[in-house]
Amino acid sequence: MSDHPTGDLLAGLNDRQRAAVTAGGGPILVLAGPGSGKTRVLTRRIAYLINEMNIPARSIMAVTFTNKAAGEMRNRLKSLAGDRMRAVQIGTFHATCARILRIEHDSTPYGKDFVIYDTDDQLNAIGQAMSELNIDTRKFNPRAVLGAISSAKNELILPSGYVGQDYFGEIVSRVYPRYQAILLDSNAMDFDDLLVQMVLALHHSPVLQEKYQRKFAWVLVDEFQDTNTVQYQLVSLFGAPQNNIFVVGDEDQSIYAFRGADYRNVARFRQDYPDASVILLEQNYRSTQVVLDVANAVISRNKHRTPKALFTDKAGGELITLHEAYDDEYEARYVMEEIDDLRRRGYHYSDMAVMYRTNPQSRALERACVDEGIPYTLVGGVGFYKRREIRDMLAYLRVVQNPDDRVSFARIINTPKRGIGKKSLESFQYWAADAEMSYGEALIKLLEGADNPLGARAAKLFRDFAEQLFAWRSLTEASTLVDLFDTISSDVGYNLYLHEISDNDLEAADRMDNLSELRGLLVQADEDEINLPEFLIDQALMTDADTKLTGEDRITLMTLHAAKGLEYPVVFITGLEDGLLPHFRSFDEPDGVEEERRLLYVGITRAMERLYLTYAFKRTTWSGSQAQERSSFLYDIPEDMTAGLPSGLNTDRSYQSYKQMTTWGNTRAAQDTERRNATSGLDRLRRDLQRGSATSNSGNKAVNSKIIPFPGSEPQPPAEPQFHTGMSVYHSVFGAGMVVESHVNQDDEEVTVVFSDKRYGVKKLLASLANLTVQ
Numbered sequence: 001m002s003d004h005p006t007g008d009l010l011a012g013l014n015d016r017q018r019a020a021v022t023a024g025g026g027p028i029l030v031l032a033g034p035g036s037g038k039t040r041v042l043t044r045r046i047a048y049l050i051n052e053m054n055i056p057a058r059s060i061m062a063v064t065f066t067n068k069a070a071g072e073m074r075n076r077l078k079s080l081a082g083d084r085m086r087a088v089q090i091g092t093f094h095a096t097c098a099r100i101l102r103i104e105h106d107s108t109p110y111g112k113d114f115v116i117y118d119t120d121d122q123l124n125a126i127g128q129a130m131s132e133l134n135i136d137t138r139k140f141n142p143r144a145v146l147g148a149i150s151s152a153k154n155e156l157i158l159p160s161g162y163v164g165q166d167y168f169g170e171i172v173s174r175v176y177p178r179y180q181a182i183l184l185d186s187n188a189m190d191f192d193d194l195l196v197q198m199v200l201a202l203h204h205s206p207v208l209q210e211k212y213q214r215k216f217a218w219v220l221v222d223e224f225q226d227t228n229t230v231q232y233q234l235v236s237l238f239g240a241p242q243n244n245i246f247v248v249g250d251e252d253q254s255i256y257a258f259r260g261a262d263y264r265n266v267a268r269f270r271q272d273y274p275d276a277s278v279i280l281l282e283q284n285y286r287s288t289q290v291v292l293d294v295a296n297a298v299i300s301r302n303k304h305r306t307p308k309a310l311f312t313d314k315a316g317g318e319l320i321t322l323h324e325a326y327d328d329e330y331e332a333r334y335v336m337e338e339i340d341d342l343r344r345r346g347y348h349y350s351d352m353a354v355m356y357r358t359n360p361q362s363r364a365l366e367r368a369c370v371d372e373g374i375p376y377t378l379v380g381g382v383g384f385y386k387r388r389e390i391r392d393m394l395a396y397l398r399v400v401q402n403p404d405d406r407v408s409f410a411r412i413i414n415t416p417k418r419g420i421g422k423k424s425l426e427s428f429q430y431w432a433a434d435a436e437m438s439y440g441e442a443l444i445k446l447l448e449g450a451d452n453p454l455g456a457r458a459a460k461l462f463r464d465f466a467e468q469l470f471a472w473r474s475l476t477e478a479s480t481l482v483d484l485f486d487t488i489s490s491d492v493g494y495n496l497y498l499h500e501i502s503d504n505d506l507e508a509a510d511r512m513d514n515l516s517e518l519r520g521l522l523v524q525a526d527e528d529e530i531n532l533p534e535f536l537i538d539q540a541l542m543t544d545a546d547t548k549l550t551g552e553d554r555i556t557l558m559t560l561h562a563a564k565g566l567e568y569p570v571v572f573i574t575g576l577e578d579g580l581l582p583h584f585r586s587f588d589e590p591d592g593v594e595e596e597r598r599l600l601y602v603g604i605t606r607a608m609e610r611l612y613l614t615y616a617f618k619r620t621t622w623s624g625s626q627a628q629e630r631s632s633f634l635y636d637i638p639e640d641m642t643a644g645l646p647s648g649l650n651t652d653r654s655y656q657s658y659k660q661m662t663t664w665g666n667t668r669a670a671q672d673t674e675r676r677n678a679t680s681g682l683d684r685l686r687r688d689l690q691r692g693s694a695t696s697n698s699g700n701k702a703v704n705s706k707i708i709p710f711p712g713s714e715p716q717p718p719a720e721p722q723f724h725t726g727m728s729v730y731h732s733v734f735g736a737g738m739v740v741e742s743h744v745n746q747d748d749e750e751v752t753v754v755f756s757d758k759r760y761g762v763k764k765l766l767a768s769l770a771n772l773t774v775q
């Protein structure tokens with residue numbers, strides 16, 4: 001008897017969802033738009049297989065897009081199917097393969113204790129390979145070379161099979177084998193290798209293939225539209241021969257083409273499994289009708305798609321808000337003010353997410369959060385795992401586990417300084433290469449007193465290091481991970497070093513906090529009886545979308561890419577500007593702009609109740625501050641779905657000439673005017689001040705304290721107020737209004753005006769800049 005009656009598992013599902021959950025074996029494709037319950041169905045189906053079809057949990061493999069999604073699915077399953085579900089293999093393709101390869105390393109050229117290289121490690125290895133081949137890294141960008149290698153791997157093209165099509169391709173074809181050899185010598189795999197090695201192992205060993213096909217008799221994949229070639233292969237390989245393969249996806253949400261994802265895999269699935277049942281879900285349970293209409297208006301412009309019918313019971317809904325900000329800082333400030341406002345109206349911070357196209361955009365937003373005192377979690381970006389102190393300590397742990405790891409070895413051999421300079425390291429490296437020894441073997445040879453080309457002093461320093469390293473290695477047998485961490489940290493004097501590399505006490509404290517957090521993870525791992533290799537794999541597999549989310553009430557800042565699969569009552573999408581969204585790089589690629597449109601579509605469809613789309617007239621980019629054109633995608637949104645100013649335009653710019661021209665369609669002329677106007681520094685400053693005095697359009701707010709005080713003597717501040725309560729005034733943008741208060745403040749006159757037009761409400765303006773005329 002099951003503790004969980006079927007009724008529970010099928011409750012809260014519509015007929016089609018129920019059909020998908022309870023379908024028998026064989027290939028099944030669930031194709032449906034956002035918010036239609038694909039992930040819910042997939043999770044319920046796992047519980048159903050276990051509880052109702054008595055499938056052993058250990059023979060189920062479920063693939064999620066992020067580790068975080070895997071964690072959520074595990075929790076959900078626990079409440080649906082109880083402890084029995086523990087044995088289900090739930091994880092990303094990478095995590096699942098890493099786990100199997102650790103056990104089955106004999107079927108690969110790698111040793112048991114292989115480590116996983118992340119992008120920085122990979123770039124180091126590429127740099128090494130290029131320097132060995134005398135290829136100038138200034139002429140050929142190592143990142144581009146790495147990108148080409150990664151694409152090849154995703155297409156299952158091995159070094160021997162790589163053919164360069166042009167001069168750059170020829171360079172890649174030389175670097176690729178060398179890079180791969182360095183990784184192999186380091187007993188390290190990169191992310192792509194995890195998948196490629198898994199496919200190769202299954203191909204090469206029929207025994208292994210049969211073992212895993214038998215083991216994972218049921219395979220389920222979420223976000224199937226974002227699988228790439230190698231992942232598709234894995235699904236087919238694991239799924240055979242019964243082909244109990246259940247995949248869910250939405251072609252309109254395919255946003256990872258740059259990583260080789262190919263939504264055509266959906267069509268391929270239909271071809272490869274002609275007997276597959278196809279289930280379409282049409283009801284959206286997430287968003288209001290308005291949000292859905294906006295989403296559809298945007299995506300329907302894509303040519304390469306199958307139109308879908310989506311409906312929701314949540315008729316109507318709040319109109320979406322468009323907002324034009326002067327620059328990225330004002331945009332961020334506007335977002336935070338709205339968040340503050342919504343919070344006062346009952347939303348929690350955690351109900352709200354701010355999304356953007358590129359990571360650097362988070363800077364202004366973070367800054368605004370700090371200024372406004374809004375707690376936030378930044379997903380991705382220069383996160384925890386990219387911090388220097390974290391990378392150093394993890395590199396130590398990795399060398400302890402695998403002394404052959406060249407990249408980590410090079411990172412820590414003189415960190416903190418132990419007198420082993422670049423020259424000594426190079427002699428050591430050449431010696432090891434000449435004698436065909438791994439680094440670990442070379443260290444042992446040194447300890448044994450073997451002849452070596454190192455000077456006496458350097459040899460002694462390396463021996464000292466080797467002794468320490470082997471002492472740490474012996475600790476891994478007997479003591480806890482946290483003891484190992486503490487011992488290393490104190491043996492090498494890392495805390496002292498931390499202070500040396502920090503500019504000030506605050507930075508040092510910050511670094512200490514990070515280390516404490518890492519230490520906390522080790523304590524947790526000890527409690528969970530996770531060993532060092534497992535711990536390192538877990539850490540290496542953390543991706544940008546996996547930032548640890550605390551239970552605290554915080555808003556979320558994330559890229560649109562990281563937002564996949566998630567939902568929030570309130571969503572802000574910022575930076576809707578041509579060049580940013582759509583991103584300028586997409587202009588050269590076939591299907592590039594369509595992919596950008598899908599990205600916006602994913603963002604919009606995260607919203608349950610309220611959606612804000614914002615853009616800035618000027619944005620600070622790597623090349624300085626530049627005027628931007630609003631995103632061409634915005635023109636696809638019908639005006640009657642937007643709230644705010646006429647045409648849905650909600651601006652914080654406040655001068656007539658610009659305003660008059662800024663109607664849909666003739667932005668360029670307005671921007672030209674602005675460019676002309678912006679030539680004088682004083683003009684700019686004035687405008688900044690003016691905007692600062694008029695940013696709020698949501699009622700009676702104090703003049704923002706962050707306004708730059710007006711410098712110099714032009715214009716002279718008035719000694720007496722020029723405006724008095726009750727005066728009728730006219731403002732070029734806000735129209736007619738009445739003064740409710742006015743007083744001289746420092747070097748200007750602050751006038752509070754109630755405007756007749758309700759959309760502007762009450763505003764505080766600086767008299768010297770607002771150009772108010774008395775009527």
Ligand SMILES: Nc1ncnc2c1ncn2[C@@H]1O[C@H](COP(=O)(O)OP(=O)(O)OP(=O)(O)O)[C@@H](O)[C@H]1O
Binds near residue numbers: 014253566
């Ligand atoms: N039958 C239903 N009744 C009520 N709520 C539902 C139903 N099906 C799904 N939901 C809810 O709707 C929301 C969206 O579901 P889910 O996240 O599974 O959609 P999805 O299709 O996976 O979306 P996406 O494509 O964005 O990943 C969730 O909050 C889910 O709990």
Ligand SMILES: [Mg+2]
Binds near residue numbers: 038039040222565
């Ligand atoms: Mg989903």
